[in-house]
Amino acid sequence: MNSPSASVALAAHLALLSSISFGGFPSVLPDVHNFVTANGWVTDREFANFFAVSQVMPGPNMILMMSFIGLKVGGIPGAMASAFATFGPPCLMYYTAHRLWDRFREMPWPQIMRRGLTPLTIGLVIAGGYVMARAADSGWPSALVTAAAVGLMLATRLNPLWILVTGGALGGLGLL
């Protein structure tokens, strides 16, 4: 599917989402998932694959994941447009805020706004994980892997890389 108008629509939607992605990009995953699957651009399985590949790459993995979607929708130009839409608008906001920071950091309302937004962003991150687990779902064994990953991450100081590798290995052995 190499439609320029689809690439533009995707980039525009990502630009909107990145501008409101409080708590980072994981919090917008459910919205992106709904948007691209409803448009028929990406299947559940592909979405889960993009997520998996981007998580094992070093560097800016959410930008990469959005670029894989762009790549599917509109080739290399689509990938570049998605990448820019993901980091461009927040960068402009960061730059402006950094410039103005000295003026508003002593005021109480940024603190109150941040404290008010924090619980929402946390809920959104968990929703992101939940939606990804559903997209990757291939029955109870994969749900078990997700649950085990949650438990190991919370209960041990294991490097998350090993948890990912173990998940991938279990899958490769055909156990999921």
Added chain:
Amino acid sequence: MSETIEAISPAEQVTLGALFFGFLKVSLLGFGGGLVWARRIVVDQKRWLDDQEFAEILTLCQFMPGPNIVGITLCVGSRLRGPLGAVSAVAGFILLPWTVGLALGGLCLRYAHLAVLQNVLSGLSAAAAGLMIATGIRLLMPHRGRRTALLFAALAFAGMALTKLPLLIVLLGLAPLSITVTGIASARAP
């Protein structure tokens, strides 16, 4: 390394190239936890900023939308070398890792129809989803005593995960409420 000179005028010591490669390193090493490496390289290794300055930038970036680590990169670059520094640092963070990642990942995804690879990817994404849920739970722990915080986290979760509403709608609906409640609570607090 002459630390005295760096301590006197750190800004003049930092070249755009140093920013580019410094944040390239953060990007490549920052697997799963870019923040730790950003602090280690910016504060401990390069001594571009002290802990206080870094914490201030972190506070600002956590308040903003977008990938926080990119924001930190941008602010450090901007702090040290102005707009060009910001561009160099962000380019270092994104450009090469993105190009390599897109090429390698694209190649890998081209063969995703192969049964073995598909199985590996399914396992990976199931585990990665778990890591994301765990990250959220860990973030929630410090707030577990605040009933309103838990309520709003639950509402945001339900809005996105269960009702499949657009994010904009969920935020427009919940953010003003949550901020108002926080404002009232902090006004009542002594």
